[in-house]
Amino acid sequence: MHVLSGLPDLAQDIRDQTDQSRVTVPLLMAQLGLLAVVVLWLVLLAATEQRRPEVALARLRGRGRRGARALLLGELLPVALVGVVPGFAAALLGSWLARTVLLPGTAPFELRLPVLAAVVLAAVVLALVTVVAVVRIAREPVETLLRRVPPRHTRWGLGAADALVVAGAGTLVVAFATGNLDGPIALAAPGLLAIVVGLVIAHLTSPTASILGRRLLRRGRVRAGVSVLDAARSPATRRIVAVVTLASALAVFSADAYVVGDRNRASAAEQEAGAAMVADVSGNNLADLRQALDEVDPDGRKATPVVRIRPSGSGPSTVAVVPDAFRSIAVFPGGAPPASLWDALAVPDVQPIVVTGSEITVQVEGSTLESRRIGGEPNPVTLGLDLVRAGETLHTTLGQLETPGDHRLTKDVSCTDGCYVTGIWVGTLPGATIDGTALLRSDQFDLGPADQWVDVHDRENGRFEAKSSGPDRLHITVDSPGTTVFTLPQVWVPTTVPALVPGSGDPDPETFTVVGLDGEDRSADAVGTLDRVPASAPDTNVVNLDLVERGSGVAPLTQIEVWFADDDPVLLQDLTTALDERGIALSDVTTLDDVRASYDDSVAAWSLQLSGLVGVVSLLIALLVLLVSAISNWRFRTRDLAALRMGGVPRRSIRSMAVAGQLPAVLVGVAAGSLCGVYGAQLALPIVPLFATAPEVSTLDLDTAWAATLGAGVLALVVLGVGASLIGRALARRSDLRRLRETL
Amino acid sequence: MNGLLVSTRGLVHIYRSEGHEVAALSGVALDVAVGEMVGLLGPSGAGKSTLLNLLAGVFRASAGKVFIGPLELSAATPRQLDEMRANDVSLMLQGASRNLLPYFTPHENVRFAQGAARRAGKDLPEPGDVLATVGLEANAHRPLSELTPGHLQLAALAVAMAPRPGVLLADEPTSQLDHPARDLVLERMSAVNRELGTTIVLVTHDPDVAAYLPRTITIRDGRVGGEGRSGEEYAVVTPDGFLPLPLHVREHLHPGTLVRFHRSEDEADGQYVLIAEEAGHEGGGDE
Structure with a gap:
């Protein structure tokens, strides 16, 4: 017994999607982790800087470097490690929120080994960073520690640690950008890029601000000059530039990743669905379907037929559409092609020849048509018409012309509802020639004038021409070297079908064919290209349905669909009813929203939604750094401002200076970070899995989402700028003259 | 007595900053006896604090030797x-708060x-006893x-x-105090010196503080420029034979002035008389 089950495929799909999440989630969280480590480092720098007098005293009282280290570690390490507990609790809360809000169904609570390993890793990183920060200050010479004002660098110069970080991170970024780096480290590349740029710009800030500040003072702009010089001498400025650069980069990167992911899912869904709603039609009764559509949507703006014809073997499919309606109803990822492209599919403006009745009579006058076999023996020439009735071609023989002269040919036909005359043909035995002329006319329909017919000249079949002396008669001339059936087509049925071909296609004009409605190849002319045909395979040709329908039946395996401009249940119901009356059923209905939901309900999409959280959290962390930085040196800052007040500077000017002191650093950081975020996204997005399974037709578009990145940059500027301004105002409020007397 | 000897020989200290070199001390020879209380005087930038930091081992000397015991x-x-x-050595930094942990x-x-x-x-004695030594036991537990x-x-x-050092080095310990507080601090430092035998070297440029001290050493231009004992000012011959002239003498003896040393006729007296002459002339001059 052989049991078939979909479970293995389902399990493999889950494993594949889980693997995808192991790229996207670390990619986003690695950036946030980097930011957290950098912020921890900067906070520890600020904290240890504040403890400089204590360290100096410990060293002065003979405790040595080890004693100084112990003093600081005893204070800072427990605080840092205790942070793991609320961090772990926050992670559990986030997990609970994701399970209950984001993920469908009921996801179980899991606490597996990797989670505990992450907790241990976080504790180790916290401890390491704390130890490094403490060692850094504890190993300074006593004389340096005892200085009342720590050494400031107003000239360009990277410290050894910063230079090491810049060199290391820069090497990784370059390796990643040149495609020589993959694996876990590659996931941190955008953050590393921001760290490199942030550190370099941070170290350039002080000397640049010094030059700018002095220049402003020389020009008499005292307030601005003092503010900029104040920023130049403050170590907090460098910290703020570095952190704001990194945070802004993450915010911009996250916004770009989020929007690019969303845009690509939307495009893929549009490409897959084709329209807001698509209904499959059972059977191949195109004529009745179109009648029903005319009934429910007379102007063809809400629903349109789309016919999909696949070749019997391999080769490109054909999609036959009503160009105007299709152009407005179908959804095209990345924008609809121009109207001029669809104009190239236009139907020739000619009238068909219609015959009605149960019998057709054609008079043949002055016929010289004769046929001769290979041996020269004469053979009667058969004359007939091609008639089309309701999409069905009737190859109708009128009779044989056994002698020259006049003939009256009559044939019973089923054309009581009208048939189109699409061709006049002559026939004989295989290999026999046909030549001669004849005048044809009918009392039932006009065969002339001659411009209703397409003369045929080719090497294989010979010549079949039409002339006329009036609209009711046609003079034909045939010269065929050996064709069994030689047809003079009517212009209403084009001999060559204009087609839009795939963008990558470059068909040979001599041999290019498309599959017609009847499943047969038809000569075609490539009149334009389409990058993608909605809801169709990459190698699909698009033709005008009204055109290919002329003179052609519909092959049994042809797939007929109705595409709707909107997800409109009322219209769908009306059409269903109209089709029921004609014995036609709609077999399957797909909406764009359904397809979009299938893309959104994937691990790839859920993972990418983390980027929103990363962006918001990074800005909040940067805001926190501004606050911590202000708190850690508010006494020095307020004392400086109080000294200005003592010097007679008005309160309002002091407030402006306090506010302006931080803003340049924020502005520089946001600008640099935004650029880093844009470039980092370009670097990293190609490795982000955007779909659970790659769509058959790629609509991948990783171009920068400029509106989103600009919005994120502006948001960062507003949040951090307003934060810095409020902090500056708070400092200004506390800068009364009593600060100058403070010693303890 | 737990004091320690403090001694320097040919002490040189050069500050290097952004490509510039400044000699703060250029050959200081100094001896402070065990249990002695000495003041370092001199104008700003003379090198007093530098010398104190060298004695405390905070700075490393560019040349010369420093002995603590x-x-x-x-x-x-x-x-x-x-x-x-x-x-063995405690350094009191200038400004009381710099010596104290503010949250203790x-x-x-x-x-x-x-x-x-x-x-x-x-x-070591209990902290309360140490505080009692300086008369601060009543404030021992106040913020x-x-x-x-x-x-x-x-x-x-x-x-x-607190660690009962052999040497106490104090940088301007009274500079930010009013007179009663200054006197109180000096009195307690003297008591410590007297009762514990601690060798004390303090930097000051307050003449009243200098007058209070049994011995002062004036640092000038990075050298020992003179010494005061019990209110008398002396020039000090350096170990290599140089004699920095006191400032009031230098006002009269311009650079280039030739001087002779004339031994007193009373050899038992052992005193020398300095006779200065104008450059290029023989005989005459100041005594």
Whole structure:
């Protein structure tokens, strides 16, 4: 017994999607982790800087470097490690929120080994960073520690640690950008890029601000000059530039990743669905379907037929559409092609020849048509018409012309509802020639004038021409070297079908064919290209349905669909009813929203939604750094401002200076970070899995989402700028003259 | 008596900053006896604080030697310097608050300062007793923010004396105090010097403080420019035979002036008379 089950495929799909999440989630969280480590480092720098007098005293009282280290570690390490507990609790809360809000169904609570390993890793990183920060200050010479004002660098110069970080991170970024780096480290590349740029710009800030500040003072702009010089001498400025650069980069990167992911899912869904709603039609009764559509949507703006014809073997499919309606109803990822492209599919403006009745009579006058076999023996020439009735071609023989002269040919036909005359043909035995002329006319329909017919000249079949002396008669001339059936087509049925071909296609004009409605190849002319045909395979040709329908039946395996401009249940119901009356059923209905939901309900999409959280959290962390930085040196800052007040500077000017002191650093950081975020996204997005399974037709578009990145940059500027301004105002409020007397 | 000898020979210290070199001390020879209390005087920038930091082992001398008891600091390892600062030498920084941990009480500050010495096995008095030595026992457990500037300076003194050092080095210990507080601090420092035998070297440029001290050494242009004992000012002949002239003498003896030393006729007297002559002339001149 052989049991078939979909479970293995389902399990493999889950494993594949889980693997995808192991790229996207670390990619986003690695950036946030980097930011957290950098912020921890900067906070520890600020904290240890504040403890400089204590360290100096410990060293002065003979405790040595080890004693100084112990003093600081005893204070800072427990605080840092205790942070793991609320961090772990926050992670559990986030997990609970994701399970209950984001993920469908009921996801179980899991606490597996990797989670505990992450907790241990976080504790180790916290401890390491704390130890490094403490060692850094504890190993300074006593004389340096005892200085009342720590050494400031107003000239360009990277410290050894910063230079090491810049060199290391820069090497990784370059390796990643040149495609020589993959694996876990590659996931941190955008953050590393921001760290490199942030550190370099941070170290350039002080000397640049010094030059700018002095220049402003020389020009008499005292307030601005003092503010900029104040920023130049403050170590907090460098910290703020570095952190704001990194945070802004993450915010911009996250916004770009989020929007690019969303845009690509939307495009893929549009490409897959084709329209807001698509209904499959059972059977191949195109004529009745179109009648029903005319009934429910007379102007063809809400629903349109789309016919999909696949070749019997391999080769490109054909999609036959009503160009105007299709152009407005179908959804095209990345924008609809121009109207001029669809104009190239236009139907020739000619009238068909219609015959009605149960019998057709054609008079043949002055016929010289004769046929001769290979041996020269004469053979009667058969004359007939091609008639089309309701999409069905009737190859109708009128009779044989056994002698020259006049003939009256009559044939019973089923054309009581009208048939189109699409061709006049002559026939004989295989290999026999046909030549001669004849005048044809009918009392039932006009065969002339001659411009209703397409003369045929080719090497294989010979010549079949039409002339006329009036609209009711046609003079034909045939010269065929050996064709069994030689047809003079009517212009209403084009001999060559204009087609839009795939963008990558470059068909040979001599041999290019498309599959017609009847499943047969038809000569075609490539009149334009389409990058993608909605809801169709990459190698699909698009033709005008009204055109290919002329003179052609519909092959049994042809797939007929109705595409709707909107997800409109009322219209769908009306059409269903109209089709029921004609014995036609709609077999399957797909909406764009359904397809979009299938893309959104994937691990790839859920993972990418983390980027929103990363962006918001990074800005909040940067805001926190501004606050911590202000708190850690508010006494020095307020004392400086109080000294200005003592010097007679008005309160309002002091407030402006306090506010302006931080803003340049924020502005520089946001600008640099935004650029880093844009470039980092370009670097990293190609490795982000955007779909659970790659769509058959790629609509991948990783171009920068400029509106989103600009919005994120502006948001960062507003949040951090307003934060810095409020902090500056708070400092200004506390800068009364009593600060100058403070010693303890 | 637990004081230690302080001695320097040919002490040179050069500051290097952004490509510039400035000689703060250029050949200081100094001896401070065990249990002596000495003031370092001199104008700003003369090198007083630099000398104090060299004695405390905070700075490394560019040349010359510094002895604290038997230990020669320029050859000492960082560990030896730590041990010295833990047990033998205390430095009081200028400004009382710089010597104190702001979130500790005086009692806790003293205990903190004793930590290293205690771990080294040194037998030390309880912090309360140390505070009593400087007369601060009543304020032992009060927050520093509630202490007067004079009491803060006494707390700094107590902290410096916490490990019972052999040498106390004090940088301007009275500079930010009013006269009563200044006198109180000086009195307590003298008491410490007297009762514990601690060698004290303090930097000041307050003439009243200088007058209070039994011995002062004036640092001028990076050298020992003179010495005061019991109110008398002396020029000091350096070990290599140079004699820096006192400022009031230099006002009369312009550069290029030739001088002769004339031994007193009374050889038992052993005094020399300095006879100055104008350059290019013989005979005559100032005595």
